[in-house]
Amino acid sequence: xDKPQSHYDVVIIxxxxxxxxxxxxxxxxxxxxxxxxxxxxxxxxxxESLLPQSMVYLQQANLLDAIKQAAPELGFQFKxxxxxxxxxxxxxxxxxxxxSEGPCDTFQVKRAQFDHLLVQLVQEQGAEFxxxxxxxxxxxxDKCELSVENEQGEVEQISAEFVLDASGFAKxxxxxxxxxxxxxFPVRSSVxxxxxDNISCHxxxxxxxxxETHPQHQDVWYWLIPFADGTSSLGCVARPEFFxxxxxxxxxxxxxLDTAIQQTVRFQDLLKGAKKASxxxxxxxxxxxxxxxxxxxxxxxxxxxEFLDPIFSSGVTIAFKSAKLAADALFKQFRxxxxxxxxxxxxxxxxxxxxxxxxxxxxxxxxxxxxxxxxSAPENIRAMVCSVLAGYAWDTxxxxxxxxxxxxxxxxxxxxxx
Numbered sequence: 001x002d003k004p005q006s007h008y009d010v011v012i013i014x015x016x017x018x019x020x021x022x023x024x025x026x027x028x029x030x031x032x033x034x035x036x037x038x039x040x041x042x043x044x045x046x047x048e049s050l051l052p053q054s055m056v057y058l059q060q061a062n063l064l065d066a067i068k069q070a071a072p073e074l075g076f077q078f079k080x081x082x083x084x085x086x087x088x089x090x091x092x093x094x095x096x097x098x099x100s101e102g103p104c105d106t107f108q109v110k111r112a113q114f115d116h117l118l119v120q121l122v123q124e125q126g127a128e129f130x131x132x133x134x135x136x137x138x139x140x141x142d143k144c145e146l147s148v149e150n151e152q153g154e155v156e157q158i159s160a161e162f163v164l165d166a167s168g169f170a171k172x173x174x175x176x177x178x179x180x181x182x183x184x185f186p187v188r189s190s191v192x193x194x195x196x197d198n199i200s201c202h203x204x205x206x207x208x209x210x211x212e213t214h215p216q217h218q219d220v221w222y223w224l225i226p227f228a229d230g231t232s233s234l235g236c237v238a239r240p241e242f243f244x245x246x247x248x249x250x251x252x253x254x255x256x257l258d259t260a261i262q263q264t265v266r267f268q269d270l271l272k273g274a275k276k277a278s279x280x281x282x283x284x285x286x287x288x289x290x291x292x293x294x295x296x297x298x299x300x301x302x303x304x305x306e307f308l309d310p311i312f313s314s315g316v317t318i319a320f321k322s323a324k325l326a327a328d329a330l331f332k333q334f335r336x337x338x339x340x341x342x343x344x345x346x347x348x349x350x351x352x353x354x355x356x357x358x359x360x361x362x363x364x365x366x367x368x369x370x371x372x373x374x375x376s377a378p379e380n381i382r383a384m385v386c387s388v389l390a391g392y393a394w395d396t397x398x399x400x401x402x403x404x405x406x407x408x409x410x411x412x413x414x415x416x417x418x
Contacts, residue, residue, distance in 0.1 A: 005128075008034045010330065011146060011160040013135050013173065015041065018302035018319035019166030020118040023127040024061040025327035031334060034158070035129045036148055038170070041119055044278070045111035046192060048233045049079065049209045049225045049313040052095050053391030055103040057320035066121050067107075067114075074117065075229040077108040078207055082389055084372050085266040086213035091373055092205070093390075099383040100392035108209065108225050108233075110194075138163065138176050140297045161297070162333070164326055166319070168303040171288070179290045179300075185309065185360070189243055189284035191257040192235030197226065198273035209313065212266050217242060219364050221311065222260070222267055231277050234267075236260040237310065240284060253280040293349065294341040299326050306353060311363055314356045317391040322349050351401075352393035358404035359388055367412030374415040381411065 010026055012019045015037035026033045058064040070076075083092040096104040107114075123129060130148070136155070137147035144160045165173040174180045199206075206226040214220035220242055225233040236257060246259045257280050261267055293305050302319030325345045333339045362368035371377070371385065384400045384407075393401060400407045 005032075005034070006156070006158055008032050008158070008160045009334065010034075010162050010164060011036060011144065011158060012164045012166055014166035014168055014170070014304070015119050015129060015131070016045065016115055016166060016168055016302070016319070017118065017316045018168075018304070018323045019164070020115070020122050021057060021061055021063075021320050022164050022166060022301060022323035022327055023129075024063060024122045024125055025324065026330065027122065027125050027127040028062065029327070029331050031330070033127045034160070035122075035127060036133045036135055036146075036158075037129060037131050038134045038167075040131045042112035042116040045115060046190075046233070046235075046281075046283075047310065047313070047315045048111055048114075048227075049108050049223075050106040051313055051317045051389075051391030052098075052103040052106045053393075054317045054320050055106055057324050060324065062125075063118065063121050067117065070117055071107060072228070074113045075110065075227050075231075076114070077226055077228040078105060079108045079209065080105045081208040083205060083208040083210045084213075084369075085210065086369060086373060087215070088265065089373050090266070091375055092208055093372075093382070093386045095386065095390045097379075097383055098387040098390045098392065099380070099398050100387040100390070100395040102392060104390070108227060110227060110231075135172050135176075138173060138298075140295065144297050162330060163298045164301055164323075165298065165304040166301040166323070169288070169307070171290070171304050173298060173300065174290045174304065177295070179292060181289050181291050183289045183306075186364075187240060187284065188237055188309070189240045189282065190235055190237045190310065191243070191253050191260065191280055191282050192223075192233065193254075193257065193276055193280040194278040195232055195234050195271070196230060196275045196277050197224075197232040197234075197271060198230070198275065199226075199232075199270050200273070201270055204270060210266070211311070212264055213369060214238075214263060215265060216263075218366050218369065222264055223310070224267060224270070234261075234271070234274075235310075253282045256280075256282075293346045299329075299341065299345060301326060305349075308353070308357055309360045311360055312356060312389060314391065314393070317393075318349075318353060318356070321352060321394065325349055348394070351396075355388060355393035355401050355404050358408060362405075362408045362412065367408060367415075370415040371408070371411050377411065377415070
């Protein structure tokens with residue numbers, strides 16, 4: 001057997017959506033790529049509701065047709081919008097009515113199957129993957145020198161011209177290079193699982209994610225993401241003290257989620273016959289930030305850089321955007337052209353992240369919730385908001401991308417006065 005290769009053009013840490021898309025683009029651009037992944041696929045991951053903007057990047061990587069073809073067999077659910085319920089009021093956004101050009105629909109996916117499919121397709125394109133391997137040390141000099149350890153504890157030295165960290169919440173390089181810094185978002189927690197939903201309500205729309213706000217606590221919300229096989233992803237997001245006030249042992253996450261759902265209106269009615277299909281899991285303090293998104297011979301993709309909040313399902317879209325920007329910069333760099341990683345990667349990536357961040361902050365302040373439920377707003381205004389909800393946070397022709405905070409404040413004040 002040939003000795004494994006020890007030098008690559010690019011090493012990618014993590015085989016999730018950011019890593020897989022980056023590997024796809026770079027491999028098709030004739031670069032020699034290795035993806036190092038600690039886990040084995042398929043594996044469970046939260047974040048099942050994609051946004052239409054993400055379909056653009058899958059198309060650019062020549063992956064979209066294969067994903068659409070596999071969708072029925074894997075139970076991917078067609079998604080064309082987002083629905084909201086609060087104070088006995090139901091409303092929705094249809095992505096066909098968005099302001100921005102681009103795809104109007106996407107999928108709701110079980111990430112275990114979706115991420116595994118991406119990996120399989122990218123392997124067919126020629127990228128090399130090593131599962132069950134962890135990067136334990138990284139030295140950046142004339143080249144990138146990585147210590148990679150397998151599950152038997154054996155360590156191999158691998159070098160590369162450049163490293164992309166797509167390790168998600170593990171934040172491999174930020175931890176090794178001391179780049180992590182606290183998020184400016186308040187600490188929030190989430191409890192979640194998959195269920196056999198057994199929803200019989202005739203007017204329930206499985207083509208949209210459903211978000212319900214707690215009847216008494218505006219900063220507590222619930223998600224219901226249906227899949228095509230009759231199961232759904234179910235979760236609740238709140239500050240830790242909300243879950244503590246439920247009065248249960250915090251190690252009993254199933255009881256915590258059940259009690260939280262009992263305080264809903266729409267969810268409680270829809271899920272009368274629901275059964276758990278996976279163990280209830282819990283994460284806390286998931287919002288995070290880093291001191292920098294790139295450095296000498298490395299860049300951070302997706303959640304390895306900054307994770308905001310799950311409310312608008314922006315995670316995979318930001319992951320894909322970061323992968324595309326990084327790939328474009330690397331193509332120039334490997335051609336010997338000068339690359340400004342600040343202006344060609346960090347700044348354009350942050351532009352969309354800041355748009356999502358303003359929407360997240362406005363949601364928890366209550367303004368955006370009022371805007372969403374204010375259906376008397378002019379159609380063009382709702383179309384602009386709809387575009388951001390569909391993931392088009394980099395469309396600078398949209399006033400709600402150009403001046404997000406000011407526009408949300410102005411519209412929020414109008415809704416409050418009505």
